[in-house]
Amino acid sequence: xxxxxxxxxxxxxxxxxxxxxxxxxxxxxxxxxxxxxxxxxxxxxxxxxxxxxxxxxxxxxxxxxxxxxxxxxxxxxxxxxxxxxxxxxxxxxxxxxxxxxxxxxxxxxxxxxxxxxxxxxxxxxxxxxxxxxxxxxxxxxxxxxxxxxxxxxxxxxxxxxxxxxxxxxxxxxxxxxxxxxxxxxxxxxxxxxxxxxxxxxxxxxxxxxxxxxxxxxxxxxxxxxxxxxxxxxxxxxxxxxxxxxxxxxxxxxxxxxxxxxxxxxxxxxxxxxxxxxxxxxxxxxxxxxxxxxxxxxxxxxxxxxxxxxxxxxxxxxxxxxxxxxxxxxxxxxxxxxxxxxxxxxxxxxx
Amino acid sequence: xxxxxxxxxxxxxxxxxxxxxxxxxxxxxxxxxxxxxxxxxxxxxxxxxxxxxxxxxxxxxxxxxxxxxxxxxxxxxxxxxxxxxxxxxxxxxxxxxxxxxxxxxxxxxxxxxxxxxxxxxxxxxxxxxxxxxxxxxxxxxxxxxxxxxxxxxxxxxxxxxxxxxxxxxxxxxxxxxxxxxxxxxxxxxxxxxxxxxxxxxxxxxxxxxxxxxxxxxxxxxxxxxxxxxxxxxxxxxxxxxxxxxxxxxxxxxxxxxxxxxxxxxxxxxxxxxxxxxxxxxxxxxxxxxxxxxxxxxxxxxxxxxxxxxxxxxxxxxxxxxxxxxxxxxxxxxxxxxxxxxxxxxxxxxx
DNA sequence: CTGAAAGCGCTTACAG
DNA sequence: CTGAAAGCGCTTACAG
Numbered sequence: 001x002x003x004x005x006x007x008x009x010x011x012x013x014x015x016x017x018x019x020x021x022x023x024x025x026x027x028x029x030x031x032x033x034x035x036x037x038x039x040x041x042x043x044x045x046x047x048x049x050x051x052x053x054x055x056x057x058x059x060x061x062x063x064x065x066x067x068x069x070x071x072x073x074x075x076x077x078x079x080x081x082x083x084x085x086x087x088x089x090x091x092x093x094x095x096x097x098x099x100x101x102x103x104x105x106x107x108x109x110x111x112x113x114x115x116x117x118x119x120x121x122x123x124x125x126x127x128x129x130x131x132x133x134x135x136x137x138x139x140x141x142x143x144x145x146x147x148x149x150x151x152x153x154x155x156x157x158x159x160x161x162x163x164x165x166x167x168x169x170x171x172x173x174x175x176x177x178x179x180x181x182x183x184x185x186x187x188x189x190x191x192x193x194x195x196x197x198x199x200x201x202x203x204x205x206x207x208x209x210x211x212x213x214x215x216x217x218x219x220x221x222x223x224x225x226x227x228x229x230x231x232x233x234x235x236x237x238x239x240x241x242x243x244x245x246x247x248x249x250x251x252x253x254x255x256x257x258x259x260x261x262x263x264x265x266x267x268x269x270x271x272x273x274x275x276x277x278x279x280x281x282x283x284x285x286x287x288x289x290x291x292x293x294x295x296x297x298x299x300x301x302x303x304x305x306x307x308x309x310x311x312x313x314x315x316x317x318x319x320x321x322x323x324x325x326x327x328x329x330x331x332x333x334x335x336x337x338x339x340x341x342x343x344x345x346x347x348x349x350x
Numbered sequence: 351x352x353x354x355x356x357x358x359x360x361x362x363x364x365x366x367x368x369x370x371x372x373x374x375x376x377x378x379x380x381x382x383x384x385x386x387x388x389x390x391x392x393x394x395x396x397x398x399x400x401x402x403x404x405x406x407x408x409x410x411x412x413x414x415x416x417x418x419x420x421x422x423x424x425x426x427x428x429x430x431x432x433x434x435x436x437x438x439x440x441x442x443x444x445x446x447x448x449x450x451x452x453x454x455x456x457x458x459x460x461x462x463x464x465x466x467x468x469x470x471x472x473x474x475x476x477x478x479x480x481x482x483x484x485x486x487x488x489x490x491x492x493x494x495x496x497x498x499x500x501x502x503x504x505x506x507x508x509x510x511x512x513x514x515x516x517x518x519x520x521x522x523x524x525x526x527x528x529x530x531x532x533x534x535x536x537x538x539x540x541x542x543x544x545x546x547x548x549x550x551x552x553x554x555x556x557x558x559x560x561x562x563x564x565x566x567x568x569x570x571x572x573x574x575x576x577x578x579x580x581x582x583x584x585x586x587x588x589x590x591x592x593x594x595x596x597x598x599x600x601x602x603x604x605x606x607x608x609x610x611x612x613x614x615x616x617x618x619x620x621x622x623x624x625x626x627x628x629x630x631x632x633x634x635x636x637x638x639x640x641x642x643x644x645x646x647x648x649x650x651x652x653x654x655x656x657x658x659x660x661x662x663x664x665x666x667x668x669x670x671x672x673x674x675x676x677x678x679x680x681x682x683x684x685x686x687x688x689x690x691x692x693x694x695x696x697x698x699x700x
Numbered sequence: 701c702t703g704a705a706a707g708c709g710c711t712t713a714c715a716g
Numbered sequence: 717c718t719g720a721a722a723g724c725g726c727t728t729a730c731a732g
Contacts, residue, residue: 018480020709031719036711044717063481067426068709070417071724078458088442088645095461108428108482110458111445130368131413132458240649269649276651295438299590299619300650301626370725381703386727394701418725421708707728716719 019060028056039064066106070133077107079322080137082125082149084116087238087266089294090311094140094163097315105323107135116143116206122152129158136160136322138315142207144168161318165212175318175335179209179291180216182307182337183261186289187220189305189339190259194348195287199232199257201246201267207238213263213291232257236267243270251278251286258348259287265297268304272344283346293340302343309337369410378406389414416456420483427457429672430487432475432499434466437588437616439644440661444490444513447665455673457485466493466556472502479508486510486672488665492557494518511668515562525668525685529559529641530566532657532687533611536639537570539655539689540609544698545637549582549607551596551617557588563613563641582607586617593620601628601636608698609637615647618654622694633696643690652693659687 021039025032030049037045038053045053056062070076081098083091098109112128114121121143129137136159143149144162150169153160162169165179190198200217203210218228231253234246243262250257251274262268268290272282280286282302290297293308313334320326371389375382380399387395388403395403406412420426431448433441448459462478464471471493479487486509493499494512500519503510512519515529540548550567553560568578581603584596593612600607601624612618618640622632630636632652640647643658663684670676 022709032710033712033719034717037718040711046717049717063477065421065709066482067417067420068724069711071415071421071709071726072711074711074724076417078460088438091442092438096463099461099463106481108460110428110460111449113446113449127413131456132416240645266649273651295590296646296649299616299646301623372725382726383703383728384701387702390727396701399701415725418708419727421710421725422727424708424727701732703730703732705728705730708726710724712721712723714719714721716717 019062024056024062028053076133078110078134079107080110080112080134082112082137083140084114084143093311094315097312098319101316101319134158138318145208159322161322165209179212183213183216184220185339186261187217191224195259197257199250199260201234201236201262203238203263217261238264240266240270243267244274247271247274261289265290265292265294269300282344287345305342305345306340307337308340369412374406374412378403426483428460428484429457430460430462430484432462432487433490434464434493443661444665447662448669451666451669484508488668495558511672515559529562533563533566534570535689536611537567541574545609547607549600549610551584551586551612553588553613567611588614590616590620593617594624597621597624611639615640615642615644619650632694637695655692655695656690657687658690
């Protein structure tokens with residue numbers, strides 16, 4: 001590995017060195033240990049000493065070096081996002097949420113995609129975390145659903161928060177997305193429109209959300225005294241292509257469904273495609289509901305009725321939980337899935 | 351700021367300490383300085399000494415602590431991605447490309463969105479880089495087009511690579527995306543289909559790519575002895591909504607264009623929407639070409655003819671250039687924009 | 701080609 | 717409530 005160029009090597013000789021803890025200590029007339037206490041919020045500093053130090057910090061623009069601090073703490077100020085979700089919109093929303101939550105904290109976000117199927121994930125993740133001595137990680141589906149990864153975090157002493165549709169861990173390690181409620185909302189919406197022959201396209205069985213979204217949908221049917229016809233449940237893979245394939249099969253049935261709830265927007269876009277091929281109008285002949293409310297939902301035609309998941313908000317909460325700054329006063333409803341009605345759903349055809 | 355829990359505090363007492371440079375030095379019977387030389391690829395180590403040390407490193411699984419190394423080097427092993435592009439697909443493709451290029455290098459990727467308009471961007475970026483002592487940063491449009499940011503990097507001694515549609519800097523700091531060639535391809539394609547009344551919807555004027563894509567389009571028209579009617583150039587903002595608005599205006603003209611080249615896929619999706627509203631069939635009455643070939647291009651209907659930009663590949667190149675590992679043997683064509691023909695373009699209507 | 705000393709900028713025990 | 721010493725795991729001059 002090529003050693004990096006020394007900082008300032010190309011600078012213009014000004015060499016206005018950043019102040020260190022020693023400078024602050026000298027200017028404030030205290031030991032660096034006391035400055036350290038102020039930085040770390042120790043209560044064992046007299047009020048006037050603290051104020052004097054804080055004044056010097058403000059004047060000099062001193063900011064502690066995270067690397068030096070990390071070396072002494074045996075732990076960095078980096079937070080990792082470990083994910084295997086291939087949807088770019090999900091990834092970016094989650095990142096933005098995490099950054100929202102981390103703003104002003106001095107922590108930085110390091111992104112780390114992985115492949116859950118890979119036999120090397122575990123050692124690979126371990127090496128990443130140990131090398132960088134990560135403060136903590138946020139795990140998103142489906143890696144978040146792997147208990148071995150959570151155990152690994154405990155073992156190596158790395159904080160973690162798992163984002164998942166159901167509680168898989170202690171509350172301090174969990175942010176629940178409650179996908180089941182989203183499925184319920186979808187069912188209620190379609191039933192209120194008069195639909196009785198409903199179908200579901202699931203994500204891959206390796207994602208917990210696939211089962212939760214289906215479960216919630218069935219809950220909603222049960223409320224109306226209905227049950228899902230097993231022939232009306234198709235397995236997809238959360239991809240556009242799998243949505244097309246599943247919808248083709250459903251629409252070829254003898255008494256085809258009048259409404260399809262797809263496990264995500266990508267597959268719902270595939271359903272619209274299959275409906276078009278079959279000469280069916282949406283929502284005239286077929287209602288379609290998606291899940292996520294990513295950008296694609298409002299770019300396709302007809303615009304998709306879908307379940308919005310507040311991914312960015314979830315990310316913010318995850319970061320706050322990880323850093324122990326959770327703000328419990330916030331409205332907990334903000335983090336629940338909610339129905340967004342657009343053009344792809346309508347009354348059941350006569 | 352709450353100090354982090356000490357590493358291993360929750361571990362199960364095993365405390366199998368990671369080996370340090372001292373362990374390696376002791377086991378190899380050399381000084382730690384010599385181990386350091388091996389780590390840093392110094393040529394001043396005798397071959398047999400080097401081999402002995404490398405053997406110990408392999409046995410013990412030693413990996414140098416990036417934090418300690420960074421502290422001594424006065425520079426971290428972090429690479430920053432600084433961006434203000436709001437398109438999630440762009441961001442994720444770029445990140446994936448950077449990670450491709452960084453794999454196995456020991457560097458990690460820290461993401462840092464910013465807002466170019468914000469009067470505080472410069473100090474904010476400076477604080478971020480100085481605090482973390484970033485090894486280097488990759489800048490993407492439109493922040494990459496701001497010379498003040500490049501100057502800032504020079505001033506604080508941070509490596510940088512700018513990704514932009516045209517050379518704005520020395521070659522060692524530039525990855526060119528040559529958007530102009532993409533515009534040219536779009537024009538040639540439409541002209542070959544017989545179109546003569548062509549229109550363009552630009553991105554915001556603050557993005558260099560807006561002008562380059564237009565410029566290339568005009569180059570293509572010029573090849574055929576044509577010129578763009580000024581009334582056929584509309585200004586958009588690279589957003590879906592702006593694409594709808596611009597297309598509505600173009601389609602309301604007396605002699606409306608038979609083909610529209612939109613500056614990106616998002617706006618092209620808006621054009622399809624406006625065409626539908628106007629009762630025009632695509633490509634029967636109107637051909638549409640986009641730019642980017644993001645996922646949306648193949649999810650909408652009709653699927654979009656567009657210009658593919660190899661963003662992930664560009665990202666890989668940017669990372670390699672930043673780390674001084676550039677592989678010049680690679681086919682340079684891979685990084686150029688290229689035409690992808692789908693369903694939204696067809697022969698000019700009679 | 702190799703090493704002993706000093707230092708990077710912080711924090712942790714340990715005293716007082 | 718405050719501080720002097722030692723240490724986190726590396727690298728940089730400086731010798732030899």
